[in-house]
Amino acid sequence: MLSPRHSLGASATGIAALLSTDFLKLVGISIVISMPVAYYFMDRWLADFAYRTTMQWWVFAFAAVAVILIALTTIAVQAARAALVNPVESLRSQ
Numbered sequence: 001m002l003s004p005r006h007s008l009g010a011s012a013t014g015i016a017a018l019l020s021t022d023f024l025k026l027v028g029i030s031i032v033i034s035m036p037v038a039y040y041f042m043d044r045w046l047a048d049f050a051y052r053t054t055m056q057w058w059v060f061a062f063a064a065v066a067v068i069l070i071a072l073t074t075i076a077v078q079a080a081r082a083a084l085v086n087p088v089e090s091l092r093s094q
Helices: 012-046 057-084 087-093
Strands: none
Touching: 012 057
16 A cells, blocks of 8 residues: 555655564564563462572563564565555556
């Protein structure tokens, strides 16, 4: 689907920047909410084992970076798809 900004002459990078800021805000909020919850439940689960181990901070950082990279990749693919659409064809069919 063509965005109205694209039909009004916005560049592909401008559209990608708008999409990425909105989605990255949501991804950031979900990371902030999920990390303490995941830490709590993982700590309780690991406490039941005979050989106690602790969780390292880098595991959560790696997961957060992986989620952000997946979100950015998805946004880049969708922005490229939107940038390659001819605005005239989209407006004609709507």
